[in-house]
Amino acid sequence: MMNSAPAIEARGLRVVRGGRAVLHDLSFEVARGSVVGLLGPSGCGKSTLLRALVGVQVVAGGTVTVLGAPAGSPGLRRRVGYATQAPAVYTDLSVGENLRYFAAVLGAPRAAADRVIEEVGLADHRDRAVGTLSGGQLNRVNLAVALVGRPELLVLDEPTVGLDPVLREELWKLFRELAGNGTTLLVSSHVMDEAGRTDRLLLMREGRFLADDAPDALLERTGARDLEEAFLRLITDTADTADTADTADTADTADTPGSTA
Numbered sequence: 001m002m003n004s005a006p007a008i009e010a011r012g013l014r015v016v017r018g019g020r021a022v023l024h025d026l027s028f029e030v031a032r033g034s035v036v037g038l039l040g041p042s043g044c045g046k047s048t049l050l051r052a053l054v055g056v057q058v059v060a061g062g063t064v065t066v067l068g069a070p071a072g073s074p075g076l077r078r079r080v081g082y083a084t085q086a087p088a089v090y091t092d093l094s095v096g097e098n099l100r101y102f103a104a105v106l107g108a109p110r111a112a113a114d115r116v117i118e119e120v121g122l123a124d125h126r127d128r129a130v131g132t133l134s135g136g137q138l139n140r141v142n143l144a145v146a147l148v149g150r151p152e153l154l155v156l157d158e159p160t161v162g163l164d165p166v167l168r169e170e171l172w173k174l175f176r177e178l179a180g181n182g183t184t185l186l187v188s189s190h191v192m193d194e195a196g197r198t199d200r201l202l203l204m205r206e207g208r209f210l211a212d213d214a215p216d217a218l219l220e221r222t223g224a225r226d227l228e229e230a231f232l233r234l235i236t237d238t239a240d241t242a243d244t245a246d247t248a249d250t251a252d253t254a255d256t257p258g259s260t261a
């Protein structure tokens, strides 16, 4: 049904921010048409990874290929939708005006603006100035902007923050529908109950992946009752392994200095 080349392919991705290594040699792939969750505690590097994928993050090493082209290539602009945590919309314009503006910028038809407003459940607020909306509504305007060009890949940084459970449910239904039509979604979250809705999970901690697996496979592998517990077990296992390796391997701390790219 879909192109077999991965939507995202990262090899040995390293990022240094503020003189500190934030992403350590990450390698992974995201299959087309899948919904992949990027989960991990605050500060572990989720936003930095997403930034690298959309080409707005200086990288210190490795390669990132998105939809067959280097991340950030001009040709990817319309093909990749990116919603940051901080909404990048015009607060003095209405919901409809914002969406029509971004549709025009992307060369999308005017009808696309109405479509995405419906999709994110903001039809009743179409004429409201964005500055008067609640945090959750503002997040949905931001998401609508990412959807308006009908991108092949959607990169969403914590899109459900501040949403009540009903709206979260609706958004995940929308993500599923989009994936059913061939869109690839990479969605970051630090809410573990969202993890089970994904096809695959990238569990991250301190700039490294603890796991890259399907939710069911993770549960089976760890013997945990839920994904929260699975995550905790993986952390404990990794800490145990690191403790054992610590005395034998001191090279790990020596690999970061000097990379200021």
Ligand SMILES: Nc1ncnc2c1ncn2[C@@H]1O[C@H](COP(=O)(O)OP(=O)(O)OP(=O)(O)O)[C@@H](O)[C@H]1O
Residues within 6 Å of the ligand: 017, 018, 022, 040, 041, 042, 043, 044, 045, 046, 047, 048, 049, 190
């Ligand atoms: N502009 C910056 N300069 C220096 N360090 C930064 C900068 N932005 C983020 N960092 C650091 O990079 C690390 C990863 O941050 P990042 O925002 O990617 O984490 P995150 O997992 O997305 O967190 P959250 O869930 O809270 O958004 C953190 O230690 C953070 O302090």
